[in-house]
Amino acid sequence: MRKTLGPLVVVVGIMFVAAPFLIAQAPYESTMGLIQKIFYFHVPSWMAMYAAITVCGVSSAIYLFRSRAAADRYAVSAGELAVLFGLMGLITGPLWGRKAWGVWWQWDARLTSALLMEMIFVAYLLVRKFGGPGSEKLAAATALFGTATAPFVYKSVDIWRTVHPKTSVVPLLAAGSMPGSGMPFALSSIAFVLLFVVLLTLRVNLAERQAALDEMYLALED
């Protein structure tokens, strides 16, 4: 993976530079107009967050039941990225909402549950940082709890009546419901997922170096 990291960083950089031009070329949605174009990076940021949550949840389960140190390194790295991409979603969403709804925030099912999910992963990182020795297992359980909330957050717009657009909007965008919308949406989605892969690789590398440093300290004490 490390060998392909350099070219991957270049590809992601090119995609992020190209994305605004493709998004600018995309057609205007009839009712929302220009502001609808926030969807092209609001939705992909949630996709990247869900990818991060999946990695964090699976790695935490492996660490919790098999005590594999490598899994813990993946879990904490993906946990940080879940918070990062969640923050992107939580900031870009209200920027769209201010224009589309007239308000920055609504305490409806989707927005509230998404905020709570973000807070669970912030809690995960706080437990990791300030929980002291042995807090990794407690943090792993917190991550599993956070991962379990993810499907409810995703389906909340279909279960409850909310002001947030339903999940059906994503397949429509991906399928190019408006002629010319499919390509920029696909490019943005791939760019965000690849950005997640790049950041995860860098962060796991950092966690491995930190583990090596801890081992050096232990060896010095012996």
Next chain:
Amino acid sequence: MSFRRLLIALTSFVLLSAPSFAQQAPPGQSEFVPIKDLPPGDQLPAAPLLIAAYAFVWIAAMFYMWTIWRRLNKVETEMHALAQKTARR
């Protein structure tokens, strides 16, 4: 309560509540008004919001990469110092 305290309390109340009175909602409209028919001052431009959203994504990603680079540098420096310490023994 002394007159002075009462005066301070009343003044504080007036000063603190002034913004809420100032921000009272305008009288409601009697019918639906399409956004394009609103006066230019009431229309919210979309472009700055769109640019702000994209800029935030870039800044957040760059900031996170910078924190990784900073933490990695710190670990590498510490490892180097520790290796030198071990070699001296």
